[in-house]
Amino acid sequence: MLVRLLKGVAKALIEFAALYLVPAYIVSVLESPIGLPLYLAPVAALAAVFSGLASALSKPRARLASSASSLVLALYVYLLFEGGVMSFSYQSYSVVVNAKNLLLLMLAPPIASALVDAAKWATGEKEEKEREIEEWE
Amino acid sequence: MKAWTIASAFVWLLRIVSLAALIAVAYTGLSLYQEATELARLAKSGATRLELTNTGVLPLKLDITANIKVGEHSAVIRRTLEIPPGKSAAIEVDYSEVLSQLPVEALLPAAVKPVNAKLEVLVKADLGGLLSIEVAREEELSVGPLLEHVEVSLEPVELINATHFKYALHVRLNAPLLAGREAKLRLKGGLETPWLTLSFDETGSADLEHVGVARIASGAAPVTVEVCVDGACSEVPLTVGG
Numbered sequence: 001m002l003v004r005l006l007k008g009v010a011k012a013l014i015e016f017a018a019l020y021l022v023p024a025y026i027v028s029v030l031e032s033p034i035g036l037p038l039y040l041a042p043v044a045a046l047a048a049v050f051s052g053l054a055s056a057l058s059k060p061r062a063r064l065a066s067s068a069s070s071l072v073l074a075l076y077v078y079l080l081f082e083g084g085v086m087s088f089s090y091q092s093y094s095v096v097v098n099a100k101n102l103l104l105l106m107l108a109p110p111i112a113s114a115l116v117d118a119a120k121w122a123t124g125e126k127e128e129k130e131r132e133i134e135e136w137e
Numbered sequence: 138m139k140a141w142t143i144a145s146a147f148v149w150l151l152r153i154v155s156l157a158a159l160i161a162v163a164y165t166g167l168s169l170y171q172e173a174t175e176l177a178r179l180a181k182s183g184a185t186r187l188e189l190t191n192t193g194v195l196p197l198k199l200d201i202t203a204n205i206k207v208g209e210h211s212a213v214i215r216r217t218l219e220i221p222p223g224k225s226a227a228i229e230v231d232y233s234e235v236l237s238q239l240p241v242e243a244l245l246p247a248a249v250k251p252v253n254a255k256l257e258v259l260v261k262a263d264l265g266g267l268l269s270i271e272v273a274r275e276e277e278l279s280v281g282p283l284l285e286h287v288e289v290s291l292e293p294v295e296l297i298n299a300t301h302f303k304y305a306l307h308v309r310l311n312a313p314l315l316a317g318r319e320a321k322l323r324l325k326g327g328l329e330t331p332w333l334t335l336s337f338d339e340t341g342s343a344d345l346e347h348v349g350v351a352r353i354a355s356g357a358a359p360v361t362v363e364v365c366v367d368g369a370c371s372e373v374p375l376t377v378g379g
Contacts, residue, residue, distance in 0.1 A: 096271040105158050105267070109151040116144045 008056025012048040019044035019076060033090045040079055047072040063121035070114035077106050162268050165193025165222075169262065176228075185231045191220040195265035201228065204257040205235045207280055210243030212236075236280065237314055244314055247281030249364055249371030254280040286311035287373045289362045291324070297350060306330070306347045310364070313341035321365045324351060324375065326358040 024036045050069030054062045084100035169191070176187045191197045199218040204211055214235050220226045235256075236244065246252045256278050263269040288309040295303040310320060315337050324330040328351045335345040361372040 092274060092276075094273045096273075098269045098271070099267075102158065102162055102267045105155045109148060109155050112151050113148045116141075116148055119144075120141060 004056050004058075008052040008054075011055045012052025015051045016044055016048035019047060019073075033088045033095070034086060037079070040076060043072060043076045043079060047076055060121045060124035063117045063124060067114045067117035067121060070110040070117065074107050074110040074114065077110065078103065081106070158267055161194050162264055165191075165195040165197070165264050166268065166270075168192040169197065169264075185229060187228045188225055189218075189220065189228060190225040191222055193264070194222050195267065196221050198263040199228070200261040200263075201230065202259045203230055203235050204259075205239065205280075206255040206257075207239060207243045207247065207252060210240055212238035212240075212243075214238055233314070241315075241318065244280075244283060245318075245367040246369055248283050248312065248315060248320075248366035248369050249281075250369065251279040251281040254278050282371065283314045284310060284312045284364065284366075284371075287362075287364060289322070289373065289375055291328075291360075291375055294348065300353050301350050302353065304330075304349060304351050306333070306345070306349065308333075308335060308343070308345040308347070310335065310337070310343040311341055312337060312343075312366075315366060316341040318366060323363050325361050325363050325372065327354055327360040328352070329354050
């Protein structure tokens with residue numbers, strides 16, 4: 001139990017670092033015109049917490065946490081890409097980046113993963129309930 | 138059980154595809170950024186032919202639009218380029234070509250003296266349909282004078298009396314953007330001549346050899362040549378004696 005808990009905490013910390021701390025550091029080092037908004041920090045933290053729970057909990061609850069983590073990760077990617085259209089000024093140029101197609105491609109894996117995990121959790125719960133009913137009969 | 142395995146494999150496939158696309162876009166974007174920075178430096182130094190190499194892994198489609206506004210008139214030129222990975226293409230945007238798209242009425246005020254204009258440049262770059270970047274820049278600039286070369290020489294031929302003398306005047310003007318238009322000129326200041334008319338040919342050159350009588354004005358004012366195109370005039374110094 002303790003090992004699982006430690007594994008979950010470590011995974012959450014690594015995921016938060018990968019989602020927010022490292023990108024924020026890279027953006028500041030490169031002096032990029034596109035900064036990393038502060039509101040991404042709680043979203044990244046939430047995704048990391050759910051990911052940690054997915055490692056710490058046992059199935060089928062781990063599936064639910066993993067699904068939630070994937071959904072929050074999809075939200076994080078959507079917010080990171082500012083909905084697919086980013087505009088900013090660089091030197092005396094005005095720049096508009098349209099990354100809607102790339103965003104769709106980036107959103108597909110976490111959403112698909114969330115759906116698969118949610119479906120696994122739902123069927124797992126159903127099987128468990130059926131087993132409970134059979135035992136009671 | 139088998140369905141879950143297929144679903145998990147599908148999720149992993151999506152992850153690999155999206156990661157590959159992200160790496161391809163990032164790599165192509167960064168390599169093109171380096172190329173574009175170098176090209177922008179060359180363009181600022183006056184180069185009109187720029188060679189762009191797509192060192193990335195995605196096909197690049199470039200759409201360049203230059204819009205120049207002089208007064209109420211504007212003209213647009215567009216260039217579209219498709220550069221596959223590893224290939225190069227030349228971009229040629231000549232400032233005078235943009236100006237030549239303007240109606241003559243817009244250029245006439247700039248014939249002999251500079252006028253203010255606004256240049257808007259919009260570059261759209263599309264990376265394999267995954268990402269597109271629009272870069273716009275607007276700057277004020279000065280257009281003209283369109284008379285690129287003015288050469289006027291006067292040779293005294295014969296003194297008629299104390300106030301008049303016979304002269305031979307040679308005029309050569311060059312203004313490619315004023316091809317087909319007419320210009321008028323006269324001597325002013327210490328010498329006075331009537332207005333002379335000359336026409337620009339299809340290449341924008343105008344030559345005039347004229348023999349006439351000039352009046353010597355009182356005082357010692359310097360002699361200048363007043364050149365007018367459609368009411369807009371400018372003065373240039375005169376070369377005496379050939």
